[in-house]
Amino acid sequence: MNYENYIKKEDKFEYLEKGEGHVLLVLHGLFGALSNFADVIDGFSKNYRVLVPIMPLYTNPLLKTSVGGMATYIKDFMSYKKLNNVTLLGNSLGGHVALVCALDVPKKVHSLVLTGSSGLYENAFGGSFPRREDKEYLRQKIAVTFYDPTVATDELVDEVFKIVNDRSKLVRILAMAKSAIRHNMADDLDKFKMPTCLIWGKNDSITPPEVAEEFHKHLEDSELHWIDKCGHAAMMEHPKLFNEILNEWLNRKVN
Numbered sequence: 226m227n228y229e230n231y232i233k234k235e236d237k238f239e240y241l242e243k244g245e246g247h248v249l250l251v252l253h254g255l256f257g258a259l260s261n262f263a264d265v266i267d268g269f270s271k272n273y274r275v276l277v278p279i280m281p282l283y284t285n286p287l288l289k290t291s292v293g294g295m296a297t298y299i300k301d302f303m304s305y306k307k308l309n310n311v312t313l314l315g316n317s318l319g320g321h322v323a324l325v326c327a328l329d330v331p332k333k334v335h336s337l338v339l340t341g342s343s344g345l346y347e348n349a350f351g352g353s354f355p356r357r358e359d360k361e362y363l364r365q366k367i368a369v370t371f372y373d374p375t376v377a378t379d380e381l382v383d384e385v386f387k388i389v390n391d392r393s394k395l396v397r398i399l400a401m402a403k404s405a406i407r408h409n410m411a412d413d414l415d416k417f418k419m420p421t422c423l424i425w426g427k428n429d430s431i432t433p434p435e436v437a438e439e440f441h442k443h444l445e446d447s448e449l450h451w452i453d454k455c456g457h458a459a460m461m462e463h464p465k466l467f468n469e470i471l472n473e474w475l476n477r478k479v480n
Contacts (some may be wrong), residue, residue: 228266232352234381238302241277244270247479248311251277252299252319254341255401256334256385261316264464268472276322278302280322283394290397291404292318296325303333311359312479314338314471316458317347317431318401327345327417336472336478337421337473341457345439346408347432357389371456372428414443422474424453424467 231243241259249269251262259266259277266275280295289297299322304312312335315323327334355361359404364382364403388394421444424435434451441449450470452459460467 226322229398238307239279240302241266241279242274244272244274244467246273247475248308249273249275250299250303250308250311250313251275252313252315253277254278254317254319255282255398255405256313257316257319258384261458263463264468265314265460268468269436275473276306276308276310278450280319283388285397287397287400290400292321292325292401293409295322295401295405296329298332299323299326303330309333310335312336312338312475314340314349315342316340316460318343318405320344321408323381323407324417325408327409327419328413331417331419334419336419337417337420338424339440340424340467341426341429341432341461342436342440343405343432344408345432345436345438346409347405347451348364348430357386357395360386362448363389364402369430369456371462372426373456373462374452375473376456376458376462411439411443414440415445417444418446422431422471422478423447423449424447424459424470426457426459426462427451428455429457431457450474466478 231241233240233242234332235427285294296300310356313323320339321344323337324344327337360382363386364377367385368377423437423440437449441447455462
């Protein structure tokens with residue numbers, strides 16, 4: 226799929242938009258790229274309006290490079306696009322941002338889908354990069370994200386290598402990672418009333434299974450779906466099964 230055909234730049238926003246219908250607003254993680262959600266975009270744009278805003282992780286002023294800063298950006302995007310009754314789907318940091326948005330503007334959010342979401346506890350992938358010039362070191366660090374280390378392709382390693390060896394970007398990654406750890410949402414979970422779908426890798430070492438169980442315990446209207454032999458990015462590692470779970474849940478909750 227050529228994403229360039231679907232990427233738009235308007236006002237301060239850059240985003241992908243494809244399809245029509247109920248809005249599925251997809252929020253990427255700290256090293257997230259549109260390619261991470263390729264199968265979600267392709268699979269759901271047939272029946273939904275899929276929007277993927279590119280968060281300004283590397284361009285925001287340092288003081289706004291935080292979970293709260295990204296949530297403000299997404300809320301501004303929702304206002305700009307006049308979005309209401311949306312389903313927010315977030316992976317990792319994107320899940321954390323989705324939670325903050327849903328807490329701040331609950332009337333605009335129909336439902337939540339969280340996969341490997343931060344917000345309670347995470348082994349921060351972006352915590353430090355003492356050997357960032359070493360590609361094999363980076364490959365090993367990235368491979369921890371997945372159950373199957375071969376998902377850490379050369380392209381993915383090259384992408385992360387470029388990011389962490391750009392000083393301005395690295396400073397912001399470290400700031401975001403620290404913000405995510407500080408911004409704990411344990412005391413807020415009982416406030417969420419919207420339907421929530423938790424899709425979690427049983428072998429997630431970044432946000433381990435007990436994190437999913439904690440979310441499930443405290444989010445009033447939540448379902449927890451496990452994917453076996455799967456790490457932190459279920460939509461990348463098991464895209465077919467991820468889409469099947471999500472499609473079945475959306476059919477019950479949205480349609």
